[in-house]
Amino acid sequence: MNDQHRGRLTRDGIRIHETADFKGMHKAGHLAAEILDAVGRNVHVGQTTSAIDQLIEDRIEAAGAKSATIGYKGYQHASCISVNHVVCHGIPGDKIRKWKNDTGRRDDDTLRDGDILNVDVTVIVDGWYGDTSRMYVAGKPKPYAEKLIDVTHDALMTGIEAVRPGNTFGDIGHAIQTYVEERRMSVVRDFCGHGLGRVFHAPPNVLHYGRPGSGPVLEEGMFFTIEPMVNLGRPETKVLSDEWTAVTRDKSLSAQFEHSIGVTADGCEIFTLSPDAKFHPTWD
Ligand code: MF3
Numbered sequence: 568m569n570d571q572h573r574g575r576l577t578r579d580g581i582r583i584h585e586t587a588d589f590k591g592m593h594k595a596g597h598l599a600a601e602i603l604d605a606v607g608r609n610v611h612v613g614q615t616t617s618a619i620d621q622l623i624e625d626r627i628e629a630a631g632a633k634s635a636t637i638g639y640k641g642y643q644h645a646s647c648i649s650v651n652h653v654v655c656h657g658i659p660g661d662k663i664r665k666w667k668n669d670t671g672r673r674d675d676d677t678l679r680d681g682d683i684l685n686v687d688v689t690v691i692v693d694g695w696y697g698d699t700s701r702m703y704v705a706g707k708p709k710p711y712a713e714k715l716i717d718v719t720h721d722a723l724m725t726g727i728e729a730v731r732p733g734n735t736f737g738d739i740g741h742a743i744q745t746y747v748e749e750r751r752m753s754v755v756r757d758f759c760g761h762g763l764g765r766v767f768h769a770p771p772n773v774l775h776y777g778r779p780g781s782g783p784v785l786e787e788g789m790f791f792t793i794e795p796m797v798n799l800g801r802p803e804t805k806v807l808s809d810e811w812t813a814v815t816r817d818k819s820l821s822a823q824f825e826h827s828i829g830v831t832a833d834g835c836e837i838f839t840l841s842p843d844a845k846f847h848p849t850w851d
């Protein structure tokens with residue numbers, strides 16, 4: 568039996584990892600989180616998203632690690648950078664002005680005052696995947712943008728609080744959905760979290776909405792991401808002609824936070840905690 572196939576699978580195809588595997592995930596998650604801390608020191612008005620991506624690529628290389636996204640299904644960058652109404656999978660770029668643009672709002676890749684952005688990084692360290700994303704602001708955000716970021720962050724943390732053996736994936740989704748909808752925002756349905764470990768995307772699909780008690784039961788040793796996307800307007804999304812960039816159909820602002828976690832005997836370990844305690848952009 569090789570390393571790839573250690574541990575057993577549940578009947579839903581979810582891998583149950585061994586205690587020693589938590590160390591590998593911690594190392595990968597720590598590097599990804601450390602890189603996102605460095606990103607926080609480099610988000611400024613006038614900065615291009617490709618400059619941020621280059622910093623990420625350089626840091627991954629300097630750490631002797633690998634980017635999980637370069638070459639993944641033809642994707643060519645070390646990060647996804649999703650600005651304002653981009654929901655996820657925004658492509659970093661350095662265009663000052665695009666010839667033709669179908670995003671509806673932005674016409675370049677340069678950060679402007681009040682922009683909000685998600686930066687999503689996945690690294691591979693010793694074969695283990697660390698996947699995390701968080702929000703940043705360029706200049707001074709509008710109060711409603713700050714509110715969206717707060718609600719999305721707190722929705723993720725509320726979902727994580729529901730993670731313990733015996734609860735279900737539906738309990739996680741329900742906690743997130745309830746938190747968001749009580750605050751009159753909406754949860755994106757078109758993208759979800761995922762199992763990970765020695766692979767990038769594995770079962771199950773981790774939905775950010777759902778009914779209590781539904782879905783597979785959580786067991787110690789499961790590794791997965793929770794990565795809710797929250798919109799100020801309606802939940803519907805569409806993918807642009809570049810075949811990656813997902814935007815809100817109504818062009819409302821969108822935010823996302825993502826942690827990689829592992830289920831422990833009495834809760835979970837968050838593998839992607841910020842070493843500088845700066846996961847939330849207002850750093851409170
Ligand atoms: N990191 C993303 C996730 O959370 C996946 C990005 S795949 C890419 O699952 F190819 F778009 F980079």
Ligand code: CO
Pocket residue numbers: 698760761792794825
């Ligand atoms: Co992910």
Ligand code: CO
Pocket residue numbers: 687688689698699700825
């Ligand atoms: Co990610």
